[in-house]
Amino acid sequence: MKKIISTLILASTFCSVLNAQSESKTSEEQLYRPNYHFTPQKGWMNDPNGLFYLNGTYHLFFQYTPFQSVPDFGKMHWGHAISKDLIKWEELAPAIAYDEKGAIFSGSAVVDKDNTSGLGDGKNVPVVAIFTYHDMKKEKAGEIDTQSQAIAYSLDNGKTWTKYSNNPVLKNPGIKDFRDPKVFWDAKRKQWVMGLAVQDRQHFYASKNLKDWTFLSEFGKDFGGHGGVWECPDLFPIKVEGTNEEKWVLIVNINPGGPNGGSAAQYFVGDFDGKTFKMDDVFTKQLEKEKVVWLDWGRDNYASVSFDNVPDNKRVIIGWMSNWDYSPDVPTEKWRGSSTIPREVVLKRSKDGYILKNIPVSQLKNYEGKTIRKEISLVSDKKLISKGEIDLSKAIIDVDLKKMTKGVYIFTLKNSLGEQVIFGIDNNRQELFIDRTKSGKTDFKDNFANRVSKAPLSKSYQNATFKIVLDKTSIEIFFNNGEKVMTEIFFPNENFSELSLSTDTKGSTLNINAHQINIK
Structure with a gap:
């Protein structure tokens, strides 16, 4: 009888442990799985590739x-997800797996409409992926030339992939960091151009067939930030807003060296003559x-690159929403990593130079549900959104501030546990800021919440707009139609449910237009 009772107690204890583990996983899903930013169901994710x-996808x-x-x-590997509208994603099986030649590091893909590669079958347009092979055997042996460029192709719209039999197509010339090929079709010169991360600068190569590559030039030795390797480059042409003038933008990601610590993306504006x-x-x-012109001043937008072949010649980018300072340590166990909201970029010329504006893609509006609109005269503290009015774990909030004066405008996201994310504009110091020091779980890495992130402004503002994109564990702030952007993640122990504004100024007015995002 004692054995039976002992067995029953053990069984009961085991079931309790399983239930606790199940509840823990459920809690993690409920608290931290983004509502509408892509994240894999399990495993680790970083750079978009x-x-x-x-064909509509x-x-x-x-x-x-x-x-x-x-x-x-x-x-x-290369993981894989598809979408009809850049917002609702369906995860597929991993597309390209590591093999005896190495791991599959970052790269790009192009739609080879004219079958310049000769990889088409006469019926289907070939899509060609260009990626870096990273040979861990060589690395462990202490060899330098561990990275080379290779290709794979798909004849069924990206569903399945075949690695090219004569890989690599660009061998390593004896350089340690030699990776992340970003390829585009240069229509004026009728050639493919590859931008490649080569230590702390960019190398450019050209090809007629995506298989045979010739070195063109180098850029970046004496310009911009050099805190780390110039990773995940992206060079593309773009019209200056309101004109027919074409310029070229080069996005380069570095780690470390970001404006608020860790990894970040910088960019350059110029001209490209085919070489x-x-x-x-x-x-x-x-x-x-x-000194450095940043794409995003927050701590959590890295490896931003653009899509090939987007309709209407729009330039759409997406980034990895994390930071190498702490990404392997964030408090999720089933998965780690998510993507930023896809963003359309526009190049603006201002009196101070060029600004690469980026704003959420217009398709996000199709998911707007319950709406709150308010006009408020600001005096000290104001509750903008109360608990239950709208679900702030999936919301878009447009704020229009007018008649601003010198002083500080502080927005606070709160929950019932006293956790908060603070952000806003300091019109005295002329800067934007995000403070996540009291945002919930922060002690998983000492450099996660050890500072207030800041983005300098060129002046004090009388009028300003904010588009605030909120998901369970992230905030993306687009200031003045994307002229300054800040992206950061956080891990509260309960979803944020209230938004308030406090200020030490008088006489300002605020219009708020908030939408709940409905997506399944």
Whole structure:
């Protein structure tokens, strides 16, 4: 009888442990799984790769370790997800797996409409992925030339992939960091151009067939930030807003060296003649003053690159919403990593130089549900959104501030536990800020919430707008139609449910237009 009772107690205890584990996983899902930002169902995710649009579908590939939630750089895959509208994503099986030649590191994909590669079958348009092989065997042996460029192709709209039999197509010339190929079709010169991360600068190569590559030029030795390798480059042409003038933008990601610590993306504006990228004279002067021009001033937008073949010649980018300072340590166990909201970029010319504005893609509006509209005269503290009015774990909030004066305008996201994310504009110091020091779980890494992130402004403002994109564990702030952007993640122990504004000024007015995002 004692044995039976003992067995029953053990069984009961085991079931309790299982239930506790199940509740823990459920709690993690409920608290931290984004509502509408892409994240894999399990495993580790970082850089977006191989972005393209074809036949009504957007394809997002990404650095992926499917069997664990921390990165395994020796067994990196390309994960795969698809979407009809850039908002609602369906995760598919991993697309390209590591093999005896190495892990599959970051790269790009192009729609080879004219079958320049010769990889088509006469019926289907080939899509060609260009990626970096990383040879861990060589790395462990202490060899330098561990990275080379290879291709794979798909004849069924990106569903399945075949690795090219004569890989690599670009061998390593004896350089340690030689990776992240971003390829585009240069229509004026009728050639493919590859931008490649080579230590702390960019190398450019050209090809007629995506298989045979010739070195063109180098850029970046004496310009911009050099805190780390110039990773995940992206060079593309873009019209200056309101004109027919075409400029070229080069996005470069570095780690470390970001404006608020860790990894971040910078950019350059200039011209490309088919061989060399040269900075615009106005941008050169701008860079002398600013030193580095950042795409996003928050801590959690890295490896932003653009989609190939997007309709209407729009330029759409997406980034990895994390930071190498702490990404392997964030408090999720089943998965780690998510994407930023996809953003359309527009190049603006201002009196101070060039601004690469980026704002959420217009398709996000199709998911707007319950709406709150308010007009408020600001006096000290004001509750903008109360608990139950709208679900702030999935919301878009447009704020229009008018008649602003010198002083500080502080927005606070709160929950019933006293946790909060603070952000706003300091019109005295002329800067935007995000403070997540009291946002919930912060002690998983000492550099996660050890500072207030700041973005400098060129002046004090009388009128300003904020578009605030909120998901369970992230905030993306688009100031003045995307002229300054800040993206950060957080991990509260309960979803934020209230939004308030406090100020030490008088006489300002605020219009708020908030939408709940409905997506399943």
